[in-house]
Amino acid sequence: MATRPMPREERRPRSFYALAAFFALFVVFLYGPVVTILALSFQGPSGGLTFPMNGVSLYWFERLWGGGGTVDIGSAFRRSLALGLTVMVLTVVISVLAGLAFRKRFHGASALFYIAVASLIVPSIVVSLGIALEFRILDEILRPYLSALGLVSERGNSLGLFTSGLGAHLSWTLPFGLLIMFAVFNRLDKSYEEAARDLGATNWQSFRHVVLPMIAPFLIGIALFGFTLSFDEIARSSQAMGATNTLPLELAALTTTVTTPEIYALGTSVTAVSFTVIFGTLAAFLSLQRRRRRRAKG
Structure with a gap:
């Protein structure tokens, strides 16, 4: 029998290689600065802000975290972490509640x-x-009455991490959470909830055992959005934090004063925290999924 000739592999057009080269340049432009900062942060004591590197060590991290630097990194880190976690929780809760509310038509939606x-x-x-x-105006209006009741002092203002700062960050994270939840609930089949109610489940039981497991992956995404957007936020924090600074604000301030790789060590630390939270959350979610599959098989 005559064998059929093997088809020749189709050659990719020149446009493919041109677009591939453009994409590679885009990746370098996007992640090149991060890789550069990461590398320069591991220089020795005599290191500078540019290449070539002068030695390889953890000196600048030890100086930064040991309190020998120009900023109290520990306090700034704890403030940013506490605020980021608070924003994360509130973003998830408010987004879910708003998504449930918008499932029903109401006037002014x-x-x-x-x-x-x-x-x-x-x-x-x-x-x-x-x-x-807004908070300064509220201070002028309410502080005299609150100080007369002994609730606040006559000096100072209400600008702070968990007052104006929290509101500023929520104004940035909530819209993303709301848009995600609106899209999720618009695609969610209500027949599952109706079936649960036909079986005698209450509204809470229907939400807890039917709706919540279905939207759980999206809630993890909203949580990651809330934390990372808050932890890395500078512009909305610049005027609303009062006397305290978050870690990104400290980093922004150091860019005009610090001339050593200490600033690179700080930037690497901030990036590491963000990636740790993201990949840690994803790992925990995958672990829970595996446990559920094992229980279902068992």
Whole structure:
């Protein structure tokens, strides 16, 4: 029998290689600065801000975390971590509640939706200034009455990490959480909940045992959005934090004063925390999925 000739492999067009080269340049442009900072942060004591590297060591990390640097990294890190976790929890809870509320038609839903996402199109620095001004106005109005009751002192203001700072960060994270939940609930089949109710489940049981497991992956995404956006936020924090600084604000301040790889060590530390939270959360989620599959098989 005559054998058929093997088909020749189709050659890729020249446009493929041109687009591949463009994509490679884009990746280098996107991640090149991160890799550069990561490498320069591991220099020796005589290291500088540019290549070539002068030795390889953990000297600048030891100086930064040991309190020998120009910033109290421990306090700034704890403030950013506490604020990021608080924003994460509130973003998830409020987004879920808002998503459930918008499943039912009510008067003014469209206007409320546009108000909720409007902060995405407003410049971040303007939002920060507006929140700071709002809290100063509230101080002028309410502080005399509160001080007369002995609740606050006559000096100072209410600008702080978990007051104006928390509001500024939520104005950035909530729109993303709301948009995700609206998309999720619009695609969620209500027949599952109806079947649970037909079997005697209450509204809470229906949500707890039917809806929540179905939307759990999206809640993890919202949580990661909330934490990372808050932990790395600078513009909305710049005017709304009061006398305290978060870690990104300390990093921004150091860019004009520090001339040693200590600033690279700080940048590497901030990036490492973000990646640790992201990959740690994903690993925990995958682990839970595997346990559920094992229980289902068992």
